[in-house]
Amino acid sequence: MLGSTPYDSLEDRVAIITGASRGIGAEVARQLADQGARVALAARSREDLESVAEQCRQRGGESVVVPTDVTDETACQALVDETIDAFDGIDILVNNAGMTMHARFDEIEDLSIFDHIMQVNYLGTVYCTHKALPHLKERDGLIVGISSLTGKTGVPTRSAYSASKHAMQGFLDSIRVELDEQGVDVSVISPGFVDTNIRSHALGEDGATRGDAPEDTDRNMMSVEECGRRIVRTIRKRKREEVMTLTGKLGQWAKLLAPSWVDAISKKKIGDD
Numbered sequence: 001m002l003g004s005t006p007y008d009s010l011e012d013r014v015a016i017i018t019g020a021s022r023g024i025g026a027e028v029a030r031q032l033a034d035q036g037a038r039v040a041l042a043a044r045s046r047e048d049l050e051s052v053a054e055q056c057r058q059r060g061g062e063s064v065v066v067p068t069d070v071t072d073e074t075a076c077q078a079l080v081d082e083t084i085d086a087f088d089g090i091d092i093l094v095n096n097a098g099m100t101m102h103a104r105f106d107e108i109e110d111l112s113i114f115d116h117i118m119q120v121n122y123l124g125t126v127y128c129t130h131k132a133l134p135h136l137k138e139r140d141g142l143i144v145g146i147s148s149l150t151g152k153t154g155v156p157t158r159s160a161y162s163a164s165k166h167a168m169q170g171f172l173d174s175i176r177v178e179l180d181e182q183g184v185d186v187s188v189i190s191p192g193f194v195d196t197n198i199r200s201h202a203l204g205e206d207g208a209t210r211g212d213a214p215e216d217t218d219r220n221m222m223s224v225e226e227c228g229r230r231i232v233r234t235i236r237k238r239k240r241e242e243v244m245t246l247t248g249k250l251g252q253w254a255k256l257l258a259p260s261w262v263d264a265i266s267k268k269k270i271g272d273d
Contacts, residue, residue, distance in 0.1 A: 004140065004238050006236055006238050007238065009035070010035040010036060010232075010236065011035060011036030011037070012037070012038060013032075013091040014038045014039075014040070014087040014088075014092070015029075015032055015038070015039050015090075015091065015092035015093070016039075016040045016079065016080070016083055016090060016092070016128070017029050017032075017039055017040070017041055018068065018070050018079075018094065018097035018128060019043055019070075019098060020039075020042055020049060020052060021043035021044070021045050021048035021049050021052060022043075022048060024096055024191070024228065024231070025043070025094070025096040025097070025146075026052045026055075027224045027227065027228035028096065028228050028231050028232065029052055029055075029063070030052070030056060030059060030228070031228045031229065032232060033056035033059040033063065034059050034061070035061075037092075038061060038062040038086075039062070039064075040063070040064050040066055040079065040082070040083040041056075041063060041064070041066065042067075042068040042070070042097070043067070043097065044067060044069055046065060049065040049067065050065055053065050062087075064086040064087070066078070066082045070097045070120060070123075070128060071123060071127075072127075073131075076127040076130075076131050079131070080128075080131040080132050080135065084135060089135060090132050090136055090139065091136070091141050092144065092235060093128060093132045093136060093142070093144065094146065094231075094235075095128055095143070095144060095168075096144075096146040097121075097124050098146070098164075099116070099117055099121065099161075100117070100202045101117060101161050101204070102157050102158070102204060103157060104156065104157055107205045108205045109205050114163070117160040117161055117163075117164050118160070118164050118167065120164075121161070121164035121165060121167075121168060122164045122167040122168050125145060125168050125171065125172070126171060137182060137183060140184065141185075142184070142185050142186075142187060142235060143175070143184065143185070143186045144189065145168050145186070145188045145189065146231070147165045147168050147169055148191065149190050149191070149243070151169045151188075152169075152190060152243070168188075169188055172186050172188050173186075185238045185240075186240070187234055187235065187238065187239055187241065187242065188240075188241050189230075189231055189241075190244060191227050192222060192244055222244065227244070230242065230244055
């Protein structure tokens with residue numbers, strides 16, 4: 001059913017959030033809790049998840065912690081099962097778990113970077129969505145994918161990351177059509193540069209975490225709080241797609257009309273960082 005009625009309220013809605021231990025995922029959890037939602041928090045670190053869960057409880061939301069490696073299909077099933085046990089249903093699935101990289105393709109020494117990033121960013125979305133979908137159908141639910149502007153156009157030094165986000169976009173666009181008239185909506189959200197620490201965990205050309213990823217202070221980064229607000233607003237509206245920046249919106253048209261100009265801009269902004 002394309003264009004479903006927006007949620008009147010998120011109070012008592014049950015949301016699974018992957019990658020919820022920090023950054024965008026943790027902030028979305030806190031802001032959903034502000035609105036009375038019940039949240040199942042998924043990531044690999046129980047300790048970090050417990051901290052976010054306590055913050056959610058202090059804001060008035062119920063929460064449950066489910067340590068999960070989204071690259072493990074069995075773990076994704078357990079995440080769904082534990083959420084059902086805790087809250088008796090699922091209304092919203094936020095596929096947020098992700099990792100990035102920073103390396104030119106011709107300098108990459110370990111191609112397992114592509115396997116690992118695709119498993120987390122793309123297959124993690126596939127696994128969680130597949131396991132949650134029967135329950136989402138029961139409650140006219142919403143599937144959310146936290147993508148990226150690099151899921152719209154490729155950029156230098158992010159080849160594996162960009163490919164994974166293109167894959168996520170294509171997958172979610174496809175199942176949106178399949179789920180037409182079944183009550184489940186699909187939202188793809190594409191932030192620009194957000195002030196999180198994801199870049200400090202970026203993989204380098206040798207496949208190891210860089211730990212020294214360059215800062216993006218000259219990029220007018222969006223605060224994680226503002227990004228969270230826009231994501232929650234998109235969830236409330238059950239909106240098909242949200243591209244968060246004006247540059248990103250213009251870039252989609254520019255890619256059709258002047259693709260070489262878009263390449264030059266991405267090279268200037270990202271290629272030399």
